[in-house]
Amino acid sequence: MPRTDAERPETHAERLEWVRAEAEGAGDGHGFEVAAGEGDLIHIRQSDEPGRIVTTTRAKWDAFVLGVRNNEFDHFVEPWS
Numbered sequence: 001m002p003r004t005d006a007e008r009p010e011t012h013a014e015r016l017e018w019v020r021a022e023a024e025g026a027g028d029g030h031g032f033e034v035a036a037g038e039g040d041l042i043h044i045r046q047s048d049e050p051g052r053i054v055t056t057t058r059a060k061w062d063a064f065v066l067g068v069r070n071n072e073f074d075h076f077v078e079p080w081s
Helices: 009-015 058-069
Strands: 019-021 032-036 041-046 047-056
Touching: 009 032, 041 058, 047 058
Parallel strands: none
Antiparallel strands: 019 032, 032 041, 041 047
């Protein structure tokens, strides 16, 4: 029996409009991608592993983005050489 789109996450992922962010000057093709899904879902993946998608809610995504803007995660970032 054929699988439905709901059973094939890659089919759903291909229909999303992914926005890519890459580290400035990285040039290695590896990036971080985010897409808004149905309802309040936000999907996150790495461009070099497009099949591994993390899904969260818009409220949690907004809280994360605000934390980044407020420098709450700076201790995770190593200084650029």
